[in-house]
Amino acid sequence: MNTLGLIAGNGRFPFLLLDAARAHGLEVVVAAIKEETDPEMDARAAADSGVRVYWLSLGELSKLIETFQKENVTRAVMAGQVKHKQIFSSIRPDWRLAKLLLSLRTRNTDMLLGAVAKVLGDEGIELISSTAYLEPLLAQAGVLTERVPSEQEQSDIDYGREVAMAVAGYDIGQTVVVASQACVAVEAMEGTDAAIERAGTIMKTLAEEGDASTLDRRLTVVKVAKPNQDMRFDVPVIGLKTIEAMERANATCLAIEAGRTLIFDRSTVLLRANTAKIAIVAVERG
Incomplete structure (x- = not known):
């Protein structure tokens, strides 16, 4: 072999x-x-x-x-x-x-x-598992950045995980974008980065129309593995492009799933997130 x-x-x-x-x-x-x-x-x-x-x-x-x-x-x-x-x-x-x-x-x-x-x-x-030989790249539980999620962001993470797990269970997507416990965007065929950018566009449009007064314009991105994730394919991944998409969308927090999400170019990702004051946290599945 x-x-x-x-x-x-x-x-x-x-x-x-x-x-x-x-x-x-x-x-x-x-x-x-x-x-x-x-x-x-x-x-x-x-x-x-x-x-x-x-x-x-x-x-x-x-x-x-x-x-x-x-x-x-x-x-x-x-x-x-x-x-x-x-x-x-x-x-x-x-x-x-x-x-x-x-x-x-x-x-x-x-x-x-x-x-x-x-x-x-x-x-x-x-x-075999797509994480074979790449176990060190799997996110470990805890806050990965210098900044920890705010109280509002933590509330959005908790809400977003419930929604994301439900959506992922139907194999629609694995990411949702949340603001003040309101779901702004759900990932479908376009992929995570496009969903993040779509959420940013929605919030910008609401602000221009004066309809965003009840929402915190900062976005929280929540990405999960599927409830019965087959690690042989479609394993959640984040990388520098994810952080860049969040910056463009004015997203300030990213929650991923510990032990089930690969982080590519970890040092570069965390450096860019810290510079942009983006909080990243890896959450263990309950």
């Missing part, structure tokens, strides 16, 4: 996992998604003989299986986001994936990826 298959989506996640797997002495076979994966992946393979990259389109499930079997991959991991709108609108499924899609009771991400994981397992390829 010295070879790991890596199904790479977008962002830095695939590169972090690749580095961690190589540090553990594993060779890595990368299934790079043409519509999502950063082209830099080819450069990484060119610089490291222990990394081999195969490019395939979203929807080519048979090609994915054939590639891993040819490379004797028996364990694989998914790392990096695949945009929900890509999955459910832009996808061109091959016969195997088309058959799988027709068998789904509901067309949501968990149902689809769970079915893909089962197909891989039936072909002798075990899909």
Whole structure:
């Protein structure tokens, strides 16, 4: 078991996992998604003989299986986001994936990826946790920044977690944006950062129209794992872009879930948050 298959989506996640797997002495076979994966992946393979990259389109499930079997991959991991709108609108499924899609009771991400994981397992390829080799990046419980949440922000966190857990339970999204215990925005297919920016736009519009007098214009962002989070895919992640989106939206507090949320570029994220006076807290699930 010295070879790991890596199904790479977008962002830095695939590169972090690749580095961690190589540090553990594993060779890595990368299934790079043409519509999502950063082209830099080819450069990484060119610089490291222990990394081999195969490019395939979203929807080519048979090609994915054939590639891993040819490379004797028996364990694989998914790392990096695949945009929900890509999955459910832009996808061109091959016969195997088309058959799988027709068998789904509901067309949501968990149902689809769970079915893909089962197909891989039936072909002798075990899909393992996407946090494998990245345990040090999981958020530990407590306040992570210099500033602690205010009393109002803590109230918004408590309220936001209730709403976010309910929404996440339906696999709609994992993030809500709250102001004075009023839900301003709920994440759907657009993703966390876009939901944060949408909340900022809503509050700005309310202020311009004079309708925000009853709300604290500062926003609290609450991101949770799903109630039955499958750690093999769609694990909550925050990074520098999250903090930048919060700054643009005038969001002053971020609550994430301890032990279930990956923080990328932690030192940079915390430095930027401290500079912007943003409080970040990791909350344990009760």
